[in-house]
Amino acid sequence: MSNYLIPGGAGFIGSTLANYLGKENNVVVIDDLSMGKKENLDESKHITFIEGDVADKNLMEKVMKEYRFDYIFHLAAVASVADSVARPLETHRVNFDSVLLMLELVRSYQPELKRIVFSSSAAVYGDEPTLPKKEESVIRPLTPYAIDKFAAEQYVLDYCHLYGVPTSAVRFFNVYGPNQNPSSPYSGVISILVDRYKKQLAGEDTSFTLFGDGSQSRDFVYVDDVIQALLLVATKEAALGKQFNVGTGKATTLLELIHAIDEILEVELKLEYEEERSGDIHDSLADISKIQSIGYQPRYDVLSGMTNYLKTEIK
Numbered sequence: 307m308s309n310y311l312i313p314g315g316a317g318f319i320g321s322t323l324a325n326y327l328g329k330e331n332n333v334v335v336i337d338d339l340s341m342g343k344k345e346n347l348d349e350s351k352h353i354t355f356i357e358g359d360v361a362d363k364n365l366m367e368k369v370m371k372e373y374r375f376d377y378i379f380h381l382a383a384v385a386s387v388a389d390s391v392a393r394p395l396e397t398h399r400v401n402f403d404s405v406l407l408m409l410e411l412v413r414s415y416q417p418e419l420k421r422i423v424f425s426s427s428a429a430v431y432g433d434e435p436t437l438p439k440k441e442e443s444v445i446r447p448l449t450p451y452a453i454d455k456f457a458a459e460q461y462v463l464d465y466c467h468l469y470g471v472p473t474s475a476v477r478f479f480n481v482y483g484p485n486q487n488p489s490s491p492y493s494g495v496i497s498i499l500v501d502r503y504k505k506q507l508a509g510e511d512t513s514f515t516l517f518g519d520g521s522q523s524r525d526f527v528y529v530d531d532v533i534q535a536l537l538l539v540a541t542k543e544a545a546l547g548k549q550f551n552v553g554t555g556k557a558t559t560l561l562e563l564i565h566a567i568d569e570i571l572e573v574e575l576k577l578e579y580e581e582e583r584s585g586d587i588h589d590s591l592a593d594i595s596k597i598q599s600i601g602y603q604p605r606y607d608v609l610s611g612m613t614n615y616l617k618t619e620i621k
């Protein structure tokens with residue numbers, strides 16, 4: 307039985323991880339519920355929920371003094387790129403300051419920690435068009451969100467090299483699965499799509515707006531594969547002080563995705579077409595050979611991942 311801290315653990319990826327780990331380990335979740343929901347977490351005596359701000363120094367110091375953790379997964383963030391463009395100062399507090407604070411607190415109070423894993427993003431690669439993205443590809447962060455992710459990631463890795471804090475980082479591509487919050491207009495395209503399918507199946511007058519011709523592509527990775535990746539990165543010696551892409555290594559266009567869901571649900575989603583939005587990145591794809599070298603193997607393609615996801619969403 308190990309002890310885990312998951313800031314952001316009431317959110318989409320964090321709650322999936324907390325519920326998985328909470329079956330056999332002690333898990334402390336800190337979340338301010340700005341996007342996450344307490345109901346995402348299983349009722350379990352192994353999961354302790356603390357409502358609070360991960361950038362709050364007093365709170366975090368108290369938690370770090372009170373508990374001994376084996377592993378920390380820092381998943382808290384204002385995960386909306388658009389929000390970071392609208393409120394760079396506020397989002398910087400969460401997306402960057404909280405990470406540096408955590409590193410310092412680990413250095414002071416958690417000498418036994420086995421690993422802290424930071425969740426970075428494929429957004430750090432920006433719009434440089436060469437694909438697939440390798441970890442050492444050109445970095446071109448274009449938004450406050452991406453800049454904070456890259457800066458935080460570099461601090462995380464540097465703390466390993468400078469102070470011997472056991473750290474690793476992951477760059478998630480497009481993660482999807484149950485408990486993803488579709489309420490934000492900037493949320494992942496899959497959660498928005500699922501929301502539209504649900505409405506259409508319920509007989510509501512709804513449609514999905516495609517910007518461009520639907521040929522834009524992403525590396526969509528199912529959340530269970532992300533959990534596999536996080537646990538490997540946290541436990542493998544070879545991952546110390548390094549960052550890893552987390553995707554499937556396969557690109558799916560938006561139209562292919564929609565056709566896959568149409569097929570699973572046996573409906574045809576009503577589409578509306580609008581001009582491609584300027585500034586949108588057309589294609590994104592991970593090279594996953596680095597994480598494969600520590601044992602990662604994605605188990606889901608879009609069809610099997612979506613089939614699983616839809617089972618939980620559409621009964």
Ligand SMILES: NC(=O)c1ccc[n+]([C@@H]2O[C@H](COP(=O)([O-])OP(=O)(O)OC[C@H]3O[C@@H](n4cnc5c(N)ncnc54)[C@H](O)[C@@H]3O)[C@@H](O)[C@H]2O)c1
Binds near residue numbers: 336338339400480
């Ligand atoms: N989902 C993706 O495709 C994706 C892609 C790249 C990177 N990421 C990163 O992975 C991590 C998890 O993302 P997610 O998709 O689960 O997003 P999410 O929004 O569901 O989860 C983030 C959680 O952090 C919490 N949070 C925000 N500000 C906080 C604060 N000040 N104090 C405490 N908690 C706070 C939110 O309430 C939420 O529960 C984030 O760091 C995100 O940037 C996600």
